[in-house]
Amino acid sequence: MNVSGNLREPALAKRHRIGQLFEWACCGSTWFGMVVLSLLLLSIGWKAMAWPIPDADAVDRAAATKTDAKANALLSPRPLSTRFLTSYDSRVPQKAGIKAALWGSLWLLVFVTITTVPVGVGAAVYLEEYSNEGRWKRIIQVNLSNLAGVPSIVYGILGLTVFVRMFGLFGHDGKVLDFNLGFAMLSIPLPFERSVISGALTLSLLVLPTVIVAAQEALRAVPSSIRTASYALGATQWQTIRHQVLPAAMPGIMTGVILSLSRAMGETAPLIMIGALTYLAKCPGKIDSLSAVWQHPTGLLEAPFDVFTSLPIQIFNWVSRAQPEYDHLAAAGIMVLLVVLMMMNTAAILIRNRFQRRTQW
Amino acid sequence: MKLCPTKTASSESCVSVAQQSPSILVKNSGSLTRRFSWTRAREQVIRLVLFLCGALSLLTTAGIIVVLFNEAIYSYAGTAFFQTVSITDFLFDTVWAPQHPDKPRFGILPLLCGTFVIAGLGGIIGLPIGLASAIYLSEYAKPKMRRIVKPVLEILAGIPTVVYGYFALVFVTPYLLRPIFQTWLGINVDIFNALSAGIVVGVMIIPTVCSLSEDALRAVPRGLREAGYALGSTKFDVSLKVVVPAALSGILASFLLAIARAIGETMAVTIAAGQQPRLTLNPFRGMETMTAYIVNISLGDTEAGSMEYKSLYAVALSLFVITLSMNVLAQWVLKRFREVYE
Numbered sequence: 001m002n003v004s005g006n007l008r009e010p011a012l013a014k015r016h017r018i019g020q021l022f023e024w025a026c027c028g029s030t031w032f033g034m035v036v037l038s039l040l041l042l043s044i045g046w047k048a049m050a051w052p053i054p055d056a057d058a059v060d061r062a063a064a065t066k067t068d069a070k071a072n073a074l075l076s077p078r079p080l081s082t083r084f085l086t087s088y089d090s091r092v093p094q095k096a097g098i099k100a101a102l103w104g105s106l107w108l109l110v111f112v113t114i115t116t117v118p119v120g121v122g123a124a125v126y127l128e129e130y131s132n133e134g135r136w137k138r139i140i141q142v143n144l145s146n147l148a149g150v151p152s153i154v155y156g157i158l159g160l161t162v163f164v165r166m167f168g169l170f171g172h173d174g175k176v177l178d179f180n181l182g183f184a185m186l187s188i189p190l191p192f193e194r195s196v197i198s199g200a201l202t203l204s205l206l207v208l209p210t211v212i213v214a215a216q217e218a219l220r221a222v223p224s225s226i227r228t229a230s231y232a233l234g235a236t237q238w239q240t241i242r243h244q245v246l247p248a249a250m251p252g253i254m255t256g257v258i259l260s261l262s263r264a265m266g267e268t269a270p271l272i273m274i275g276a277l278t279y280l281a282k283c284p285g286k287i288d289s290l291s292a293v294w295q296h297p298t299g300l301l302e303a304p305f306d307v308f309t310s311l312p313i314q315i316f317n318w319v320s321r322a323q324p325e326y327d328h329l330a331a332a333g334i335m336v337l338l339v340v341l342m343m344m345n346t347a348a349i350l351i352r353n354r355f356q357r358r359t360q361w
Numbered sequence: 362m363k364l365c366p367t368k369t370a371s372s373e374s375c376v377s378v379a380q381q382s383p384s385i386l387v388k389n390s391g392s393l394t395r396r397f398s399w400t401r402a403r404e405q406v407i408r409l410v411l412f413l414c415g416a417l418s419l420l421t422t423a424g425i426i427v428v429l430f431n432e433a434i435y436s437y438a439g440t441a442f443f444q445t446v447s448i449t450d451f452l453f454d455t456v457w458a459p460q461h462p463d464k465p466r467f468g469i470l471p472l473l474c475g476t477f478v479i480a481g482l483g484g485i486i487g488l489p490i491g492l493a494s495a496i497y498l499s500e501y502a503k504p505k506m507r508r509i510v511k512p513v514l515e516i517l518a519g520i521p522t523v524v525y526g527y528f529a530l531v532f533v534t535p536y537l538l539r540p541i542f543q544t545w546l547g548i549n550v551d552i553f554n555a556l557s558a559g560i561v562v563g564v565m566i567i568p569t570v571c572s573l574s575e576d577a578l579r580a581v582p583r584g585l586r587e588a589g590y591a592l593g594s595t596k597f598d599v600s601l602k603v604v605v606p607a608a609l610s611g612i613l614a615s616f617l618l619a620i621a622r623a624i625g626e627t628m629a630v631t632i633a634a635g636q637q638p639r640l641t642l643n644p645f646r647g648m649e650t651m652t653a654y655i656v657n658i659s660l661g662d663t664e665a666g667s668m669e670y671k672s673l674y675a676v677a678l679s680l681f682v683i684t685l686s687m688n689v690l691a692q693w694v695l696k697r698f699r700e701v702y703e
Contacts, residue, residue, distance in 0.1 A: 015595050015597070015598070016595060018597055019595045019596055019597030019598075022597045022600075022601070023497075023501055023596070023597070025493060026493045026494065026496050026497035026500075026501060027497055027501070028493075029489070029490040029491075029493035029494045029497065030493070030494040030497045030498065030502070030506075030510055032490055032494070032567075033490075033494065033510075033513055033514055033517050033564070033567055033568070033571075034510070034513050036517070036564050037513060037516060037517055039532070040520070040524070040525075040528050040532075043528065043531070043532045043536075044524070044527070044528070047531065118414075119414045119417060120414075122410065122411045122414030122415075123411070123414040123415040123417065123418065125411055126408075126411035126412050126414060126415040127415055130408055130411060130412070131412075131415075136412075136415075139419070140415050140416070140418060140419060142692075143418055143419055143422055144418055145688070145692065146422070146685060146688055146689070147418060147421060147422060149618065149621055149622075149625075149684055149685070149687075149688035150425065150625070150681065150684065150685070151624070151625025151626075151627065151652065151680060151681075151684055152625070152627065153625070153627045153652050153655050153656070153677070153680070154425060154429075154625075154677055154680065154681050155425075156655075156659075157428065157429070157655070157673065157674065157677045158421070158424055158425050158428055160659070161428045161432070162424060162428065165665065168665070205421050208417070208418060208421070209418065212418065236400060236404055237404060238403070238404050238407045259519075262519060263519070265521075266519070266520070266521025266522070266523070266524075267521070268521065268522065268523045268627075268628045269522075269627035269628055269652070269656060272656055272659055272660065273655070273656070273659050275659065312521050312523045312628075315523050315524075315527070316523050316526075316628065316632070319523075319526070319527050319530065319632055320632075327531055330527055331527070331531075334523075334524050334527060337521065337524070338520070338524070341519060341520075341521070345515075345516075345519060
């Protein structure tokens with residue numbers, strides 16, 4: 001009895017046909033994501049590469065106003081250009097750019113990293129190394145998985161109340177704390193208002209659960225023989241963690257941290273909640289280039305408490321404007337955002353691959 | 362242990378020496394007799410600091426609950442939302458018009474309707490596709506295929522939601538929905554409509570469903586599959602009638618988490634579905650979800666303390682309660698229906 005003879009049985013042949021159809025359906029579903037991704041990239045890339053074709057009226061109007069060649073030279077030939085990267089948002093679409101958004105995103109990234117990494121890794125170390133399987137660990141663990149499911153906009157409301165308004169504790173006008181650092185004054189407004197620091201703290205709360213869980217997994221992957229060996233040599237628990245466990249887990253932790261940060265970079269809703277959506281033609285602390293840092297170093301102290309915008313916010317801002325040109329600007333902004341995120345993800349993957357190969361337990 | 366002589370000594374003497382040994386050590390070495398040492402103090406301080414880091418997540422939860430409770434349910438000054446608007450009005454009134462100058466009405470049903478229609482559409486699209494690709498990846502795909510598909514899914518999961526919203530507004534509606542439904546079938550499609558939002562939300566939850574379900578499917582032991590084949594099943598029978606039921610708890614949990622994500626989804630829905638709170642099931646009309654309402658209020662100049670501002674917290678509280686209960690349900694399903702294989 002060979003297979004082909006078997007397949008001539010009608011019932012069996014039918015079953016095989018159903019199986020084949022099912023496999024094709026599953027395969028198609030798997031490729032669906034791929035198709036959508038390429039459609040998305042193509043349509044957005046196409047929008048980012050050309051301005052909308054002006055209708056006849058607009059051409060007439062342009063001829064009537066006689067825009068001279070000098071003014072035309074200031075306009076960018078297509079939405080995504082070098083001009084786009086180096087100019088501020090503008091009422092004229094052809095002059096608008098994402099400089100303020102880029103610097104705002106950079107500041108956010110710096111402060112989210114500063115606040116998230118120590119706290120996230122610390123919490124993971126506590127959960128994995130110190131707490132024995134007790135009640136605290138269970139409570140925190142359950143809490144973490146619940147926090148990871150809270151919609152980001154709820155974090156936005158938390159940030160709005162706690163950081164931007166500080167429960168209204170400081171009255172209507174707020175207070176300013178001045179610290180003399182000797183070389184410059186550091187003034188901290190209370191509440192934080194709609195500043196970089198409010199946004200960064202809100203985003204930190206948002207990504208902390210993911211960072212903690214990723215760091216926990218990295219710590220769990222370190223074999224216990226390393227810890228035992230360290231204890232056997234007389235090291236204390238902290239010395240063991242500091243000099244053995246953390247270095248061994250570092251690649252895993254860094255991968256998790258970078259992936260979470262790239263998520264934070266793309267977050268829009270919480271930042272809109274804390275009020276970052278404004279027309280803005282300046283960078284935080286007036287720092288718009290490296291030479292500006294050199295000329296006014298005090299800008300570094302002002303920047304955290306300055307108003308800001310960020311890449312996704314700027315994109316949303318453009319999407320919600322009516323003129324079709326802004327759609328194309330938004331597409332250009334999306335391309336820049338996707339490139340930034342792609343670079344972060346690639347860095348994470350490179351770190352993972354590089355260290356995975358080297359460390360073999 | 363070295364104090365213990367070899368087999369010639371009796372086991373009792375060995376134990377007694379071992380029990381005595383700590384006191385001997387304490388007498389002889391100075392460092393352990395000291396009650397206080399800087400090293401030990403430092404260890405304790407570090408432990409405390411790390412514990413505080415861990416406790417910060419508890420503080421975050423407490424913060425969310427306190428903030429929402431204080432502004433929405435009960436505040437000492439009597440200014441909370443539900444101290445002005447009765448909870449039955451909030452739950453059963455069918456009009457959401459907080460900006461109405463004379464008679465603002467706060468019935469959350471239109472917002473709930475928008476949220477669930479879009480999440481439902483997203484689920485109809487995202488859940489089967491996600492599950493089918495999980496089955497394909499775990500049962501059919503060759504390793505080479507997995508190596509291509511997995512990164513693509515990771516990229517899809519990493520694309521910011523504002524990008525999906527933009528895609529829905531400038532691509533899905535004008536180039537996909539309008540030609541099909543308006544030109545062919547003659548159904549009027551609004552520029553802002555629930556269907557385009559539902560489609561992109563569905564795409565958005567595919568990676569979640571796929572990776573969580575695939576983990577569950579892969580955890581089913583090989584023996585079950587081989588037993589199925591031994592009984593003469595085709596691959597289709599084994600996949601759908603053996604492996605999927607065995608992994609059902611994980612799959613259900615992934616569905617619940619994905620729907621919770623679709624409900625909490627903000628930017629895509631705000632951009633694609635519009636800002637009209639409407640109590641309708643017609644997916645071609647614009648709708649407003651709870652998340653979109655929160656965003657729209659915070660875009661305008663709403664004075665802190667006004668009713669509109671407080672309605673923000675009431676809506677956020679409802680959203681929080683819904684997503685939290687879905688998450689808790691997912692964890693319960695995972696625990697309760699888990700099949701344990703050794």
